[in-house]
Amino acid sequence: xxxxxxxxxxxxxxxxxxxxxxxxxxxxxxxxxxxxxxxxxxxxxxxxxxxxxxxxxxxxxxxxxxxxxxxxxxxxxxxxxxxxxxxxxxxx
Numbered sequence: 001x002x003x004x005x006x007x008x009x010x011x012x013x014x015x016x017x018x019x020x021x022x023x024x025x026x027x028x029x030x031x032x033x034x035x036x037x038x039x040x041x042x043x044x045x046x047x048x049x050x051x052x053x054x055x056x057x058x059x060x061x062x063x064x065x066x067x068x069x070x071x072x073x074x075x076x077x078x079x080x081x082x083x084x085x086x087x088x089x090x091x092x
């Protein structure tokens with residue numbers, strides 16, 4: 001096998017995620033899109049901006065970056081994080 005300088009590229013398959021947001025957050029996202037349009041002279045939809053907004057947020061969160069570097073356990077794509085029930089909380 002060849003020893004290429006460039007390693008194997010990571011998975012770049014996009015994932016579609018559907019979310020519901022509050023009326024206030026929806027308005028804020030629409031306001032952000034309007035300000036983006038005013039600033040750059042290009043119109044982008046909220047749906048087009050959200051992945052970049054989330055990416056910027058995650059990249060700027062130092063505690064999250066540290067936790068990932070230290071081996072944060074991953075939740076599988078088909079798994080949902082478990083919520084503690086009230087009865088579980090009472091047992092502690």
